[in-house]
Amino acid sequence: MPAAMPKAANQIMSIGDLADRTGLAVSAIRFYETKGLVTPERNRGGQRRYLRSDIRRLSFVQVAQQLGFSLEDIRAALASLPSGRTPTQKDWEKISRGFGANLDDRIARMTRLRDYLEGCIGCGCLSMKKCALVNPEDGLKKFGPGARAVLGDKLAR
Amino acid sequence: MPAAMPKAANQIMSIGDLADRTGLAVSAIRFYETKGLVTPERNRGGQRRYLRSDIRRLSFVQVAQQLGFSLEDIRAALASLPSGRTPTQKDWEKISRGFGANLDDRIARMTRLRDYLEGCIGCGCLSMKKCALVNPEDGLKKFGPGARAVLGDKLAR
DNA sequence: CCTTGACCTCAAGTGAAGTTGAGCAATTAC
């Protein structure tokens, strides 16, 4: 058999293969393992063996990271995936929804920020403690000082 | 002696006052100074004395940081403010526009990301290195490791 | 079989963005 031998059914792969498929550095993948983001098996030589579903797992990590989540946030989200079996679409959809809802919020906040920059920063209100954007309500301080308020840190709840 | 003593014309203030007005920690303000983001005068006792316009300056730092800019990016932007005089509205508007343009991009990108997340994450495309979600053209990555900050705070729990 | 490249572990380093602490000086409040 010549040519095409793309890994036994390409069901399992080495760390290098996974790195190629995800665009991550090998060192990053090992690092993620220490953070509990992936937990590969080992072959009898002690080398890591990954499943194809780990590609998606790490891709999710990358996406979520770009959305601003910390590795710990992501770890927590991934922890809700089934441990015994390969996650299904439904599994993924479920955890994606959590992140997506958050995104809506973030988009709204960024839009507000843009408006702020365009219309407000030159107006002087930045120097005023009571600027609705910088400091919407008295008492917001305890949730995060200063301009954090701009982002819509809700003090409610 | 009791009552109203709201700072001599509140034109100049101590680092503690500035910290109160911006919500920043005193240590952070000093740190920003080492990064060239503020350059206060000193009184004859050697203590830092800030102008009211520094409130705006630091507020801008906070806002820009939350947009994902590094302190170095911000330093560069602030460097275009006039050094001899207190910045005018126009000065601020000018530098804000630069950041704002960037923001439009980001909002667009995030909106795209949200759409993908809703419709795509379960579909398998996440396993592809080229998925726009994983690898957006000019991804947030180029804004540095602070991309996290762009997006604000943590996943609601 | 033997070489070469991929992998292994573990420790240390990086850089961003600060915080904390020691030891001391200046300001403010009473």
Place this chain on the structure above:
DNA sequence: GTAATTGCTCAACTTCACTTGAGGTCAAGG
């Protein structure tokens, strides 16, 4: 006028997200 508060410098420590290097092992091709 004195005590408490605030400020000063400088060095070291912290967290996050990785990378790099040393020293050694495993596995696939020729």
